[in-house]
Amino acid sequence: MNILLDGRPEEALRIHAYMLRGGYQGLKRARQTPPQQVIEEIKSSGLRGRGGAGFPTGLKLSFIPQQEDTPRYIICNLDEGEPGTYKDRTLCEHVPHKLVEGLAICAYAIQATQAFIYCRAEYPYLVDVLKQAINQAKQENLLENLDIELRMGAGAYVCGEESALIESIEGHRGNPRFKPPYPAGQGLWQQPTVVLNVETLCNVPFILREGADAFSSVGTPDYPGTKLITLNGDVEHRGCFEVTTGTPIKEIIETVGGGVRQGRALKAIQVGGSSGGFLKASQIDTPLDFAALQKAGGSLGSGAILVLDETRDMVDLCFNIADFYRKESCGKCLPCREGCYRGWQIIRKIQQHQANQQDVENLFLLLDVMKETALCGLGQSFYLPIQSCITLFEEEFQAKLRTEVGGGERIS
Amino acid sequence: MPFDHFLTRRILKSTYVCEVKILAGEAGTDYKPLIEPYRQMRGGIIEALHALMRAYHFIPPKALKDLAKAFRMTEAEVYGVASFYSYFTTKEQGAYVIRVCRSAPCHLENAQGVMELLEKELGIHAGQTTEDGKFTLEWTECVGQCAHAPVYTINREPVTEPKNVFSEQIPLLLEQLRQN
Structure with missing residues (x-):
């Protein structure tokens, strides 16, 4: 079932073709009902944020105070920095009008007249596409009093975190804020703000057009709808695909992905990009669902699926992930700034056959502390990939450890 | 596998790549x-x-x-x-900034080899700029082209797929950019 990717890419900027497919009818329907009811409709659809955290979208919109005199903002998060993820780029290239419509519906729901699209610096080619789509919608008088402004990021993974993104639009360093206050109360320029992922927004037109029930009947009850996944690594067919939630990952790899490349055996998968947990080959019956993946020790995250065949070196990959975190930590809070660096150091030591068992224990202690105390999702999510990688592939890590006693010191 | 000849054309026609007329920023310049x-x-x-x-x-x-x-x-x-921000720098850069992706999907497809090839071709190491001020080479994180890993970007225009990235035509492309 295609809720999101239903258009041909060559028709991306033909607004009339989009309208013939039912485009902008959701917006029309939304405007015929009071804003509060639009929020209720999204709430009852069960739509949850597609950026990674999975927060219920309707609930997020309902946190915006209702009185009309204060300015409020809606921001579309097009800063998909998660390694292995390019679903938002695909959506902007294929169905830019869906994004504009979703943005207009949510703006109406919270009575915002100013919207921002925060596009990451790596996607300069999307700027033209989005500007054209916005202009076409304006020419058709679809946006009424809504102004959509495009802002460019400048290369910072942490700016995908909503409060860091807000800081960046304000013209500051992209450091996350302490919460509370949450953006719904004091966001952009201290005004009520809602930040939504591109994929989340692209789901909204369908909900308003076909009704909440039509949406919630697709996929699993807990995380209804479809999910865009980006299949990478050792599969025959890589790419961005739309999958109904609840589909077993095994089926995705075998049917959509065409199986593991060169007929090799599957070793592991990592769902959710570099901040997601690893799953062993024996766990790939797990359905593509938020709760089920969490239960299995992974996460759905952004929907990136990295497939690893039997030849892959897990210690090397683990080091690569730690290196990513070390470079992308913004440095605002100590647990992440120092923790990512120390964690990276220990994993490098393991890779160079210099570490012993005590180092590994220290690493786990460090991961626990970071998970509990880091300021934002970046530092907290360092835990999952590293911990799951070392736990699931213990023998590979053990093989690289020094056995003699002494050397590493206990840090607690 | 044959080199994608559209690639050279795309790179040379790209507005991000070629509408680069670097101005010299000097002490007296009014910004x-x-x-x-x-x-x-x-x-x-x-x-x-x-x-x-x-x-x-x-x-x-x-x-x-x-x-x-x-x-x-x-x-x-x-x-x-x-x-x-990694796309801003207070250090002088070349006319063409080549960024090699080192995130997990590209890392698995030999991003290190891509970097070594470019280092050899340009005669510089990651993080350096060529003496003629034409090329800067550096590592970057995911640029969202993972389906076609390994990837590097020339002034943000992606060069993808092993057949292109490791192609013997790459030195020719770099030479064309150098002459530009």
Whole structure:
């Protein structure tokens, strides 16, 4: 079932073709009902944020105070920095009008007249596409009093975190804020703000057009709808695909992905990009669902699926992930700034056959502390990939450890 | 596998790659006209920095002072913003900035080999600029082209697929860019 990717890419900027497919009818329907009811409709659809955290979208919109005199903002998060993820780029290239419509519906729901699209610096080619789509919608008088402004990021993974993104639009360093206050109360320029992922927004037109029930009947009850996944690594067919939630990952790899490349055996998968947990080959019956993946020790995250065949070196990959975190930590809070660096150091030591068992224990202690105390999702999510990688592939890590006693010191 | 000949054409036609006329940022240069359009925009400093990067490929020291005045910030704050983001730099860069992706999907497809090849071709190491000021080579994180890993970008225009990235045509492409 295609809720999101239903258009041909060559028709991306033909607004009339989009309208013939039912485009902008959701917006029309939304405007015929009071804003509060639009929020209720999204709430009852069960739509949850597609950026990674999975927060219920309707609930997020309902946190915006209702009185009309204060300015409020809606921001579309097009800063998909998660390694292995390019679903938002695909959506902007294929169905830019869906994004504009979703943005207009949510703006109406919270009575915002100013919207921002925060596009990451790596996607300069999307700027033209989005500007054209916005202009076409304006020419058709679809946006009424809504102004959509495009802002460019400048290369910072942490700016995908909503409060860091807000800081960046304000013209500051992209450091996350302490919460509370949450953006719904004091966001952009201290005004009520809602930040939504591109994929989340692209789901909204369908909900308003076909009704909440039509949406919630697709996929699993807990995380209804479809999910865009980006299949990478050792599969025959890589790419961005739309999958109904609840589909077993095994089926995705075998049917959509065409199986593991060169007929090799599957070793592991990592769902959710570099901040997601690893799953062993024996766990790939797990359905593509938020709760089920969490239960299995992974996460759905952004929907990136990295497939690893039997030849892959897990210690090397683990080091690569730690290196990513070390470079992308913004440095605002100590647990992440120092923790990512120390964690990276220990994993490098393991890779160079210099570490012993005590180092590994220290690493786990460090991961626990970071998970509990880091300021934002970046530092907290360092835990999952590293911990799951070392736990699931213990023998590979053990093989690289020094056995003699002494050397590493206990840090607690 | 054959090299994708559209690639050379795409790279050479790309507005991000070729509409680069790097201006020399010198001590006496007045950066205010470039900054002016963004002065009234809330949070416009990021856009102003982008404009400076487009024109000079780096943020010259005097531009930091001009930005501070225009946006009523301290120079330290401006430097803080300019140094935070990886696409802004206060160090001079080449006309073509080549960024090799090192995130997990590209790492698995031999990103290290891609970097070594480019290092050999350009005669510089990651993080350096060629003496003629034409090329800067550096590592970057995911550029969102993982289906076609390994990937590098030339002034943000992606070069993808092993057949292109490791092609014998790459030195020719680099030479064409050098002559440009």
